[in-house]
Amino acid sequence: MTAILDIDLLRTFHAVARIGKFSAAAEQLHKSPAAVSVHIQRLEAVAGGRLLNRDNQSVSLTALGKRLLQSTTALLSTHDRVLADLHGSHLAGRITLGVPDEYAGHVIRDILPTFIAAWPNVVLELKTAPSYALRDLVQRDKLHCAVIAQPKGQLDEHTQLLVATTPVWVGPINNNLAALEPLPLAVHAAQCPYRQAMIESLKHDGRRARVVLESPSNQAVKACVEAGLAISLIDRAMVTAHMQILDGLPLIADHDVVFMRSTASRDDEAVNLLAEAMQQYFRL
Known part of the structure:
Protein backbone atom coordinates (compact mmCIF):
# COMPACT_ATOMS: atom_id res chain seq x y z
CA MET A 1 0.00 0.00 0.00
CA THR A 2 1.31 3.46 -0.94
CA ALA A 3 2.26 5.61 2.06
CA ILE A 4 0.19 8.76 2.63
CA LEU A 5 1.25 11.96 4.37
CA ASP A 6 -1.53 12.83 6.80
CA ILE A 7 -2.05 16.61 7.11
CA ASP A 8 -2.89 16.34 10.82
CA LEU A 9 0.35 14.46 11.50
CA LEU A 10 2.33 17.03 9.54
CA ARG A 11 0.72 19.88 11.45
CA THR A 12 1.72 18.23 14.74
CA PHE A 13 5.28 17.72 13.48
CA HIS A 14 5.56 21.35 12.38
CA ALA A 15 4.32 22.55 15.78
CA VAL A 16 6.89 20.42 17.65
CA ALA A 17 9.69 21.52 15.30
CA ARG A 18 8.71 25.18 15.65
CA ILE A 19 8.27 25.26 19.43
CA GLY A 20 10.98 22.75 20.35
CA LYS A 21 9.06 21.05 23.17
CA PHE A 22 6.41 18.32 23.14
CA SER A 23 4.49 19.73 26.11
CA ALA A 24 4.25 23.27 24.72
CA ALA A 25 3.30 21.95 21.26
CA ALA A 26 0.60 19.77 22.83
CA GLU A 27 -0.80 22.80 24.66
CA GLN A 28 -0.90 24.85 21.48
CA LEU A 29 -2.55 22.04 19.49
CA HIS A 30 -5.04 21.27 22.28
CA LYS A 31 -3.81 17.67 22.38
CA SER A 32 -2.28 15.56 25.13
CA PRO A 33 1.51 15.04 25.07
CA ALA A 34 0.83 11.34 24.53
CA ALA A 35 -1.25 12.12 21.43
CA VAL A 36 1.54 14.32 20.07
CA SER A 37 4.05 11.49 20.60
CA VAL A 38 1.78 9.06 18.77
CA HIS A 39 1.45 11.48 15.85
CA ILE A 40 5.23 11.81 15.58
CA GLN A 41 5.70 8.04 15.76
CA ARG A 42 3.14 7.49 12.99
CA LEU A 43 4.79 10.13 10.82
CA GLU A 44 8.24 8.60 11.44
CA ALA A 45 6.86 5.26 10.27
CA VAL A 46 5.74 6.89 7.01
CA ALA A 47 8.99 8.87 6.63
CA GLY A 48 11.12 5.80 7.25
CA GLY A 49 13.28 7.10 10.08
CA ARG A 50 13.62 9.27 13.15
CA LEU A 51 12.58 12.87 12.65
CA LEU A 52 13.46 14.31 16.06
CA ASN A 53 16.25 14.01 18.60
CA ARG A 54 14.73 14.22 22.07
CA ASP A 55 15.98 14.85 25.61
CA ASN A 56 14.36 15.98 28.85
CA GLN A 57 14.57 19.66 27.94
CA SER A 58 13.86 20.02 24.24
CA VAL A 59 13.83 18.43 20.81
CA SER A 60 15.87 19.07 17.68
CA LEU A 61 15.45 17.99 14.08
CA THR A 62 17.40 15.13 12.58
CA ALA A 63 18.66 15.45 9.01
CA LEU A 64 15.53 13.60 7.84
CA GLY A 65 13.37 15.89 9.98
CA LYS A 66 14.93 19.00 8.43
CA ARG A 67 14.22 17.62 4.94
CA LEU A 68 10.61 16.85 5.81
CA LEU A 69 10.05 20.25 7.43
CA GLN A 70 11.43 22.08 4.42
CA SER A 71 9.58 20.01 1.84
CA THR A 72 6.17 20.12 3.57
CA THR A 73 5.94 23.79 4.52
CA ALA A 74 4.56 24.70 1.11
CA LEU A 75 2.29 21.65 1.20
CA LEU A 76 0.58 22.79 4.40
CA SER A 77 0.27 26.30 3.04
CA THR A 78 -1.32 25.07 -0.19
CA HIS A 79 -3.68 22.77 1.74
CA ASP A 80 -4.97 25.65 3.87
CA ARG A 81 -5.25 27.97 0.89
CA VAL A 82 -7.37 25.43 -1.03
CA LEU A 83 -9.71 24.98 1.94
CA ALA A 84 -10.01 28.72 2.33
CA ASP A 85 -10.85 29.07 -1.34
CA LEU A 86 -13.53 26.38 -1.08
CA HIS A 87 -15.16 27.53 2.13
CA GLY A 88 -14.28 31.05 3.09
CA ILE A 148 5.46 40.31 20.67
CA ALA A 149 8.33 38.86 22.69
CA GLN A 150 8.00 38.58 26.45
CA PRO A 151 9.62 36.70 29.35
CA LYS A 152 8.49 33.10 29.69
CA GLY A 153 5.60 32.39 32.02
CA GLN A 154 3.38 35.37 31.12
CA LEU A 155 0.84 33.68 28.83
CA ASP A 156 -2.77 34.65 29.52
CA GLU A 157 -6.19 34.63 27.86
CA HIS A 158 -5.09 37.29 25.37
CA THR A 159 -1.90 35.55 24.16
CA GLN A 160 -1.06 32.40 22.21
CA LEU A 161 2.42 30.89 22.11
CA LEU A 162 4.14 30.97 18.72
CA VAL A 163 7.65 29.84 19.64
CA ALA A 164 10.01 29.78 22.61
CA THR A 165 13.32 31.62 22.22
CA THR A 166 16.68 31.51 23.98
CA PRO A 167 18.42 34.91 24.17
CA VAL A 168 22.22 34.76 24.00
CA TRP A 169 24.98 37.34 24.31
CA VAL A 170 26.86 37.78 21.04
CA GLY A 171 29.99 39.55 19.90
CA PRO A 172 32.08 39.69 16.72
CA ILE A 173 34.18 36.70 15.64
CA ASN A 174 37.77 36.73 16.97
CA ASN A 175 37.25 39.78 19.16
CA ASN A 176 36.78 39.43 22.91
CA LEU A 177 34.75 42.56 23.60
CA ALA A 178 33.20 40.84 26.64
CA ALA A 179 36.51 41.40 28.51
CA LEU A 180 36.32 45.18 28.12
CA GLU A 181 35.35 47.48 30.96
CA PRO A 182 32.91 49.10 30.54
CA LEU A 183 31.14 46.70 28.16
CA PRO A 184 30.30 48.28 24.78
CA LEU A 185 26.62 47.59 24.07
CA ALA A 186 24.35 47.71 21.03
CA VAL A 187 20.89 48.02 22.57
CA HIS A 188 17.43 47.81 21.14
CA ALA A 189 14.96 50.65 21.47
CA ALA A 190 13.17 51.40 24.72
CA GLN A 191 10.24 49.05 25.44
CA CYS A 192 12.11 46.07 24.02
CA PRO A 193 12.27 43.10 26.46
CA TYR A 194 15.84 42.24 25.42
CA ARG A 195 17.06 45.75 26.15
CA GLN A 196 15.49 45.51 29.60
CA ALA A 197 16.99 42.05 30.20
CA MET A 198 20.47 43.25 29.15
CA ILE A 199 20.54 46.30 31.38
CA GLU A 200 18.98 44.65 34.44
CA SER A 201 21.21 41.56 34.30
CA LEU A 202 24.42 43.59 33.96
CA LYS A 203 23.36 45.89 36.78
CA HIS A 204 22.62 42.88 39.00
CA ASP A 205 26.09 41.47 38.25
CA GLY A 206 27.79 44.80 38.89
CA ARG A 207 29.15 45.06 35.33
CA ARG A 208 29.65 48.58 33.96
CA ALA A 209 28.53 49.24 30.39
CA ARG A 210 28.33 52.01 27.84
CA VAL A 211 25.89 52.27 24.94
CA VAL A 212 27.58 52.37 21.54
CA LEU A 213 24.34 52.04 19.57
CA GLU A 214 20.68 52.46 20.46
CA SER A 215 18.35 51.57 17.60
CA PRO A 216 14.85 50.22 16.88
CA SER A 217 16.40 48.36 13.92
CA ASN A 218 17.44 44.76 14.51
CA GLN A 219 19.62 44.94 11.39
CA ALA A 220 21.49 47.94 12.80
CA VAL A 221 22.14 46.09 16.07
CA LYS A 222 23.43 43.05 14.17
CA ALA A 223 25.64 45.21 11.94
CA CYS A 224 27.14 46.93 14.98
CA VAL A 225 28.03 43.56 16.52
CA GLU A 226 29.40 42.09 13.28
CA ALA A 227 31.54 45.21 12.73
CA GLY A 228 33.24 44.64 16.09
CA LEU A 229 31.85 47.75 17.74
CA ALA A 230 29.71 46.23 20.48
CA ILE A 231 28.08 43.16 21.99
CA SER A 232 24.35 42.57 22.23
CA LEU A 233 21.58 40.12 23.08
CA ILE A 234 19.67 38.30 20.32
CA ASP A 235 17.76 35.06 19.76
CA ARG A 236 20.07 32.06 19.49
CA ALA A 237 18.42 31.14 16.18
CA MET A 238 19.41 34.55 14.73
CA VAL A 239 23.15 34.33 15.42
CA THR A 240 25.00 34.89 12.14
CA ALA A 241 28.24 33.44 10.82
CA HIS A 242 29.99 36.71 11.72
CA MET A 243 29.09 36.46 15.42
CA GLN A 244 30.13 34.30 18.33
CA ILE A 245 28.10 33.42 21.41
CA LEU A 246 29.81 34.87 24.48
CA ASP A 247 30.43 33.08 27.78
CA GLY A 248 30.93 34.68 31.16
CA LEU A 249 28.02 37.10 30.95
CA PRO A 250 24.75 36.85 32.92
CA LEU A 251 22.42 34.08 31.80
CA ILE A 252 19.16 35.41 30.37
CA ALA A 253 15.96 33.44 30.91
CA ASP A 254 14.08 32.06 27.91
CA HIS A 255 11.43 34.26 26.34
CA ASP A 256 8.26 33.49 24.39
CA VAL A 257 7.16 34.96 21.08
CA VAL A 258 3.38 35.22 21.30
CA PHE A 259 0.39 36.35 19.26
CA MET A 260 -1.58 38.88 21.30
CA ARG A 261 -5.06 40.11 20.50
Whole structure:
Protein backbone atom coordinates (compact mmCIF):
# COMPACT_ATOMS: atom_id res chain seq x y z
CA MET A 1 0.00 0.00 0.00
CA THR A 2 1.31 3.46 -0.94
CA ALA A 3 2.26 5.61 2.06
CA ILE A 4 0.19 8.76 2.63
CA LEU A 5 1.25 11.96 4.37
CA ASP A 6 -1.53 12.83 6.80
CA ILE A 7 -2.05 16.61 7.11
CA ASP A 8 -2.89 16.34 10.82
CA LEU A 9 0.35 14.46 11.50
CA LEU A 10 2.33 17.03 9.54
CA ARG A 11 0.72 19.88 11.45
CA THR A 12 1.72 18.23 14.74
CA PHE A 13 5.28 17.72 13.48
CA HIS A 14 5.56 21.35 12.38
CA ALA A 15 4.32 22.55 15.78
CA VAL A 16 6.89 20.42 17.65
CA ALA A 17 9.69 21.52 15.30
CA ARG A 18 8.71 25.18 15.65
CA ILE A 19 8.27 25.26 19.43
CA GLY A 20 10.98 22.75 20.35
CA LYS A 21 9.06 21.05 23.17
CA PHE A 22 6.41 18.32 23.14
CA SER A 23 4.49 19.73 26.11
CA ALA A 24 4.25 23.27 24.72
CA ALA A 25 3.30 21.95 21.26
CA ALA A 26 0.60 19.77 22.83
CA GLU A 27 -0.80 22.80 24.66
CA GLN A 28 -0.90 24.85 21.48
CA LEU A 29 -2.55 22.04 19.49
CA HIS A 30 -5.04 21.27 22.28
CA LYS A 31 -3.81 17.67 22.38
CA SER A 32 -2.28 15.56 25.13
CA PRO A 33 1.51 15.04 25.07
CA ALA A 34 0.83 11.34 24.53
CA ALA A 35 -1.25 12.12 21.43
CA VAL A 36 1.54 14.32 20.07
CA SER A 37 4.05 11.49 20.60
CA VAL A 38 1.78 9.06 18.77
CA HIS A 39 1.45 11.48 15.85
CA ILE A 40 5.23 11.81 15.58
CA GLN A 41 5.70 8.04 15.76
CA ARG A 42 3.14 7.49 12.99
CA LEU A 43 4.79 10.13 10.82
CA GLU A 44 8.24 8.60 11.44
CA ALA A 45 6.86 5.26 10.27
CA VAL A 46 5.74 6.89 7.01
CA ALA A 47 8.99 8.87 6.63
CA GLY A 48 11.12 5.80 7.25
CA GLY A 49 13.28 7.10 10.08
CA ARG A 50 13.62 9.27 13.15
CA LEU A 51 12.58 12.87 12.65
CA LEU A 52 13.46 14.31 16.06
CA ASN A 53 16.25 14.01 18.60
CA ARG A 54 14.73 14.22 22.07
CA ASP A 55 15.98 14.85 25.61
CA ASN A 56 14.36 15.98 28.85
CA GLN A 57 14.57 19.66 27.94
CA SER A 58 13.86 20.02 24.24
CA VAL A 59 13.83 18.43 20.81
CA SER A 60 15.87 19.07 17.68
CA LEU A 61 15.45 17.99 14.08
CA THR A 62 17.40 15.13 12.58
CA ALA A 63 18.66 15.45 9.01
CA LEU A 64 15.53 13.60 7.84
CA GLY A 65 13.37 15.89 9.98
CA LYS A 66 14.93 19.00 8.43
CA ARG A 67 14.22 17.62 4.94
CA LEU A 68 10.61 16.85 5.81
CA LEU A 69 10.05 20.25 7.43
CA GLN A 70 11.43 22.08 4.42
CA SER A 71 9.58 20.01 1.84
CA THR A 72 6.17 20.12 3.57
CA THR A 73 5.94 23.79 4.52
CA ALA A 74 4.56 24.70 1.11
CA LEU A 75 2.29 21.65 1.20
CA LEU A 76 0.58 22.79 4.40
CA SER A 77 0.27 26.30 3.04
CA THR A 78 -1.32 25.07 -0.19
CA HIS A 79 -3.68 22.77 1.74
CA ASP A 80 -4.97 25.65 3.87
CA ARG A 81 -5.25 27.97 0.89
CA VAL A 82 -7.37 25.43 -1.03
CA LEU A 83 -9.71 24.98 1.94
CA ALA A 84 -10.01 28.72 2.33
CA ASP A 85 -10.85 29.07 -1.34
CA LEU A 86 -13.53 26.38 -1.08
CA HIS A 87 -15.16 27.53 2.13
CA GLY A 88 -14.28 31.05 3.09
CA SER A 89 -12.96 33.37 0.40
CA HIS A 90 -16.00 35.59 1.04
CA LEU A 91 -14.55 36.65 4.39
CA ALA A 92 -13.87 40.39 4.50
CA GLY A 93 -12.57 42.77 7.13
CA ARG A 94 -9.63 44.84 8.30
CA ILE A 95 -6.80 43.84 10.64
CA THR A 96 -4.23 46.15 12.19
CA LEU A 97 -1.20 44.01 13.07
CA GLY A 98 1.90 44.97 15.02
CA VAL A 99 5.24 43.20 14.59
CA PRO A 100 8.65 43.91 16.21
CA ASP A 101 11.43 44.73 13.78
CA GLU A 102 13.35 41.51 14.48
CA TYR A 103 10.43 39.32 13.33
CA ALA A 104 8.96 41.62 10.67
CA GLY A 105 10.91 40.12 7.77
CA HIS A 106 9.78 36.58 8.58
CA VAL A 107 6.14 37.56 9.09
CA ILE A 108 5.97 39.74 5.97
CA ARG A 109 7.88 37.37 3.71
CA ASP A 110 6.83 33.91 4.89
CA ILE A 111 3.38 34.18 6.50
CA LEU A 112 1.35 37.13 5.25
CA PRO A 113 1.47 36.39 1.47
CA THR A 114 -0.16 33.00 2.06
CA PHE A 115 -2.76 34.54 4.36
CA ILE A 116 -3.56 37.32 1.89
CA ALA A 117 -3.85 34.81 -0.98
CA ALA A 118 -6.30 32.75 1.08
CA TRP A 119 -8.36 35.73 2.28
CA PRO A 120 -8.06 38.40 -0.44
CA ASN A 121 -10.88 40.53 0.97
CA VAL A 122 -9.20 40.98 4.36
CA VAL A 123 -7.23 44.24 4.46
CA LEU A 124 -4.01 44.12 6.51
CA GLU A 125 -2.34 47.20 7.98
CA LEU A 126 1.08 46.71 9.62
CA LYS A 127 2.99 48.62 12.27
CA THR A 128 6.50 47.86 13.51
CA ALA A 129 7.56 48.88 17.02
CA PRO A 130 9.23 47.33 20.09
CA SER A 131 7.29 44.53 21.76
CA TYR A 132 6.18 46.42 24.86
CA ALA A 133 5.02 49.40 22.78
CA LEU A 134 2.93 47.04 20.65
CA ARG A 135 1.57 45.35 23.78
CA ASP A 136 0.39 48.73 25.05
CA LEU A 137 -1.32 49.52 21.74
CA VAL A 138 -3.14 46.18 21.74
CA GLN A 139 -4.24 46.63 25.36
CA ARG A 140 -5.66 50.05 24.46
CA ASP A 141 -7.45 48.61 21.39
CA LYS A 142 -5.29 50.73 19.07
CA LEU A 143 -4.21 47.53 17.28
CA HIS A 144 -6.27 44.40 16.71
CA CYS A 145 -3.30 42.11 17.36
CA ALA A 146 0.47 41.89 17.51
CA VAL A 147 3.41 39.52 17.57
CA ILE A 148 5.46 40.31 20.67
CA ALA A 149 8.33 38.86 22.69
CA GLN A 150 8.00 38.58 26.45
CA PRO A 151 9.62 36.70 29.35
CA LYS A 152 8.49 33.10 29.69
CA GLY A 153 5.60 32.39 32.02
CA GLN A 154 3.38 35.37 31.12
CA LEU A 155 0.84 33.68 28.83
CA ASP A 156 -2.77 34.65 29.52
CA GLU A 157 -6.19 34.63 27.86
CA HIS A 158 -5.09 37.29 25.37
CA THR A 159 -1.90 35.55 24.16
CA GLN A 160 -1.06 32.40 22.21
CA LEU A 161 2.42 30.89 22.11
CA LEU A 162 4.14 30.97 18.72
CA VAL A 163 7.65 29.84 19.64
CA ALA A 164 10.01 29.78 22.61
CA THR A 165 13.32 31.62 22.22
CA THR A 166 16.68 31.51 23.98
CA PRO A 167 18.42 34.91 24.17
CA VAL A 168 22.22 34.76 24.00
CA TRP A 169 24.98 37.34 24.31
CA VAL A 170 26.86 37.78 21.04
CA GLY A 171 29.99 39.55 19.90
CA PRO A 172 32.08 39.69 16.72
CA ILE A 173 34.18 36.70 15.64
CA ASN A 174 37.77 36.73 16.97
CA ASN A 175 37.25 39.78 19.16
CA ASN A 176 36.78 39.43 22.91
CA LEU A 177 34.75 42.56 23.60
CA ALA A 178 33.20 40.84 26.64
CA ALA A 179 36.51 41.40 28.51
CA LEU A 180 36.32 45.18 28.12
CA GLU A 181 35.35 47.48 30.96
CA PRO A 182 32.91 49.10 30.54
CA LEU A 183 31.14 46.70 28.16
CA PRO A 184 30.30 48.28 24.78
CA LEU A 185 26.62 47.59 24.07
CA ALA A 186 24.35 47.71 21.03
CA VAL A 187 20.89 48.02 22.57
CA HIS A 188 17.43 47.81 21.14
CA ALA A 189 14.96 50.65 21.47
CA ALA A 190 13.17 51.40 24.72
CA GLN A 191 10.24 49.05 25.44
CA CYS A 192 12.11 46.07 24.02
CA PRO A 193 12.27 43.10 26.46
CA TYR A 194 15.84 42.24 25.42
CA ARG A 195 17.06 45.75 26.15
CA GLN A 196 15.49 45.51 29.60
CA ALA A 197 16.99 42.05 30.20
CA MET A 198 20.47 43.25 29.15
CA ILE A 199 20.54 46.30 31.38
CA GLU A 200 18.98 44.65 34.44
CA SER A 201 21.21 41.56 34.30
CA LEU A 202 24.42 43.59 33.96
CA LYS A 203 23.36 45.89 36.78
CA HIS A 204 22.62 42.88 39.00
CA ASP A 205 26.09 41.47 38.25
CA GLY A 206 27.79 44.80 38.89
CA ARG A 207 29.15 45.06 35.33
CA ARG A 208 29.65 48.58 33.96
CA ALA A 209 28.53 49.24 30.39
CA ARG A 210 28.33 52.01 27.84
CA VAL A 211 25.89 52.27 24.94
CA VAL A 212 27.58 52.37 21.54
CA LEU A 213 24.34 52.04 19.57
CA GLU A 214 20.68 52.46 20.46
CA SER A 215 18.35 51.57 17.60
CA PRO A 216 14.85 50.22 16.88
CA SER A 217 16.40 48.36 13.92
CA ASN A 218 17.44 44.76 14.51
CA GLN A 219 19.62 44.94 11.39
CA ALA A 220 21.49 47.94 12.80
CA VAL A 221 22.14 46.09 16.07
CA LYS A 222 23.43 43.05 14.17
CA ALA A 223 25.64 45.21 11.94
CA CYS A 224 27.14 46.93 14.98
CA VAL A 225 28.03 43.56 16.52
CA GLU A 226 29.40 42.09 13.28
CA ALA A 227 31.54 45.21 12.73
CA GLY A 228 33.24 44.64 16.09
CA LEU A 229 31.85 47.75 17.74
CA ALA A 230 29.71 46.23 20.48
CA ILE A 231 28.08 43.16 21.99
CA SER A 232 24.35 42.57 22.23
CA LEU A 233 21.58 40.12 23.08
CA ILE A 234 19.67 38.30 20.32
CA ASP A 235 17.76 35.06 19.76
CA ARG A 236 20.07 32.06 19.49
CA ALA A 237 18.42 31.14 16.18
CA MET A 238 19.41 34.55 14.73
CA VAL A 239 23.15 34.33 15.42
CA THR A 240 25.00 34.89 12.14
CA ALA A 241 28.24 33.44 10.82
CA HIS A 242 29.99 36.71 11.72
CA MET A 243 29.09 36.46 15.42
CA GLN A 244 30.13 34.30 18.33
CA ILE A 245 28.10 33.42 21.41
CA LEU A 246 29.81 34.87 24.48
CA ASP A 247 30.43 33.08 27.78
CA GLY A 248 30.93 34.68 31.16
CA LEU A 249 28.02 37.10 30.95
CA PRO A 250 24.75 36.85 32.92
CA LEU A 251 22.42 34.08 31.80
CA ILE A 252 19.16 35.41 30.37
CA ALA A 253 15.96 33.44 30.91
CA ASP A 254 14.08 32.06 27.91
CA HIS A 255 11.43 34.26 26.34
CA ASP A 256 8.26 33.49 24.39
CA VAL A 257 7.16 34.96 21.08
CA VAL A 258 3.38 35.22 21.30
CA PHE A 259 0.39 36.35 19.26
CA MET A 260 -1.58 38.88 21.30
CA ARG A 261 -5.06 40.11 20.50
CA SER A 262 -7.12 43.00 21.81
CA THR A 263 -10.26 42.48 23.86
CA ALA A 264 -12.33 43.99 21.06
CA SER A 265 -11.04 41.48 18.48
CA ARG A 266 -11.40 38.35 20.61
CA ASP A 267 -14.29 37.01 18.49
CA ASP A 268 -13.17 38.48 15.17
CA GLU A 269 -13.08 35.67 12.59
CA ALA A 270 -10.38 37.28 10.47
CA VAL A 271 -8.11 37.75 13.50
CA ASN A 272 -8.77 34.14 14.53
CA LEU A 273 -7.64 32.95 11.10
CA LEU A 274 -4.53 35.13 11.23
CA ALA A 275 -3.73 33.67 14.66
CA GLU A 276 -4.01 30.16 13.19
CA ALA A 277 -1.70 31.09 10.31
CA MET A 278 0.85 32.54 12.73
CA GLN A 279 0.79 29.42 14.89
CA GLN A 280 1.20 27.11 11.90
CA TYR A 281 4.01 28.89 10.13
CA PHE A 282 5.91 30.94 12.72
CA ARG A 283 9.41 29.66 13.36
CA LEU A 284 12.81 31.21 13.94
